[in-house]
Amino acid sequence: MPVKSNNGTVANRFARAGYNVIVKRNSVFLTTIFVSAFAAEMAFDTISDRVWDNINKGRQWKDISAKYTTE
């Protein structure tokens, strides 16, 4: 029974291209990992800070300092 091959689909060609660009050389792979780790940490920190500030809106010093300081 012939098995249908899916090696020519768009997703598969995309996956092969990504493999060839990123994974094939270990140096590139590791660099990608570290860069994405940096980016992921920055994104996580930014988003969680924003969520925190949104939840505590009006209660933090930076929100009310204008009422108490004259500069």
Add this chain to the structure above:
Amino acid sequence: MASLATKLASASLNRTFVTLPATAAGIRTVLNRSAHFSSDDDHHGHGHHETPATPSLSALKTTSLNSNRTFITAPAGLAQQKRFNHTSARNTTDIPDFSKYKNGSGDSTNRAFSYFMVGTTGALSVVGAKTTVADFLANMSASADVLALAKVEVDLSTIPEGRNVTIKWRGKPVFIRHRTAEEIEEANSVNIAELRDPQNDAERATKPEWLVMLGVCTHLGCVPIGEAGDYGGWYCPCHGSHYDISGRIRKGPAPLNLEIPAYSFEEGNKIIIG
């Protein structure tokens, strides 16, 4: 029955193999060795067909069966069970159809997905490791209240010329002297070569009119007294060390000049020590 016994006898003599028929009578023939002579066991015979010349089975067993090595294969069973699990209905050399188990995404997608998971795991591990190390370093470094005390700001405009001011910085006294022009000249006129700890005055005071020193005697850590001693500078009362107007050791047991802390002049005639 009689013919069977004859056959067995001749087989034993001629050393041939006999496969007994799978009938109850045949089994009985072998198992009941004296079947021919027990009339109540043999309902067919009734003695009519028995020939006295035929040797009984027991006789066969004791004599000819043993010596002539005749083998008798007993039937396996009365009815042979047919075995269905290995039949010719399915050809066993055919490769089964595994297409139901294959995923349809293709080879490269699987490979890329595996490496993507590996890389993601690595990236998250890097983030975790970095955060752990950063937390430990932040825990070990000085806290905000300690850092706030680490620097002292002094307004120099309140210090008149020719006066000493002692301030506390990191638990130690700091001497600030607003030197006069004569004192600066006196500090520069000293022959550096004959000093115990040779340093010229420019090394010790970035602005010559402001001398900033740690007020701790380099001998055993007493606090020297200002405007005292043989050289018009500082005098340590503990063991008699004399420092000149630039804070350099001139006489007494102290080995080094008074220490200069890190300081910087800021705008508005201010100095920040630390």
